[in-house]
Structure formats: C-alpha cells, structure tokens
Amino acid sequence: xxxxxxxxxxxxxxxxxxRVHTRAMSRSDVQSVFATAEKHVxxxxxxxxxxxxxxxxxxxSIKRNDDLVKRPFLAFEIGDEKAEALITRLSFTPDRKQxxxxxxFSTGLELVLFxx
Numbered sequence: 372x373x374x375x376x377x378x379x380x381x382x383x384x385x386x387x388x389x390r391v392h393t394r395a396m397s398r399s400d401v402q403s404v405f406a407t408a409e410k411h412v413x414x415x416x417x418x419x420x421x422x423x424x425x426x427x428x429x430x431x432s433i434k435r436n437d438d439l440v441k442r443p444f445l446a447f448e449i450g451d452e453k454a455e456a457l458i459t460r461l462s463f464t465p466d467r468k469q470x471x472x473x474x475x476f477s478t479g480l481e482l483v484l485f486x487x
Contacts (some may be wrong), residue, residue, distance in 0.1 A: 389484035
C-alpha cells in the first residue's frame with residue numbers, strides 16, 4: 372500500500388463508495404448514524420450518502436487547521452447530526468484499484484473504510 376501525504380489529500384481521493392471494514396466505538400456511538408452505516412458514499416459537490424439499511428443523505432467536506440493539527444479532518448452533517456473525523460490514514464494499492472481510509476471521530480469512534 373502507498374500512503375497519501377496528508378497535505379495532498381483532496382476531494383478526488385475520497386470520492387466514491389466506501390464500505391466499512393472494521394469499527395471501534397464507545398457506548399456513546401451506538402446510535403450514531405456514522406457508527407451504524409455499512410457504506411459511506413462521498414459524492415462530488417460535498418454530498419454524502421450513508422447506508423445503514425435505510426439511505427441517509429447529508430454533506431461532507433475536508434477541513435484543515437494547520438495551526439493545531441497537520442492532518443486534515445472530515446466535517447459531516449446528516450440531518451441534525453454533525454460530526455468531525457480526523458483522517459489518520461489514506462492508502463492505495465500500486466494499481467489504485469483498492470483504497471483504505473482510516474478516520475477517528477472525537478467521540479472515540481474509529482472506522483476503517485475500504486474502496487474497490
């Protein structure tokens with residue numbers, strides 16, 4: 372796997388359908404739409420679709436705060452639920468056919484997402 376430099380992560384790297392490979396969560400995450408979704412679809416123009424049996428639509432964007440943390444984070448909004456998740460890893464196979472995205476939410480939820 373090749374790792375993408377945090378400063379180079381763009382919308383295009385994230386766009387597409389990601390399936391949840393593994394998740395670690397705290398008790399406070401149990402009902403979160405982000406914790407229960409099996410698929411996260413990052414579409415162009417910042418549209419997010421989550422599938423946890425019923426599809427939910429919202430928004431996503433990459434944020435950067437270079438003064439505090441050098442890593443980018445994702446800002447999400449689905450209905451009344453807002454969340455931010457630090458991107459801790461983004462990697463691709465040499466042929467770029469498979470990707471892995473690790474994100475960590477402030478609640479303690481950690482997701483490992485795969486894209487084929």
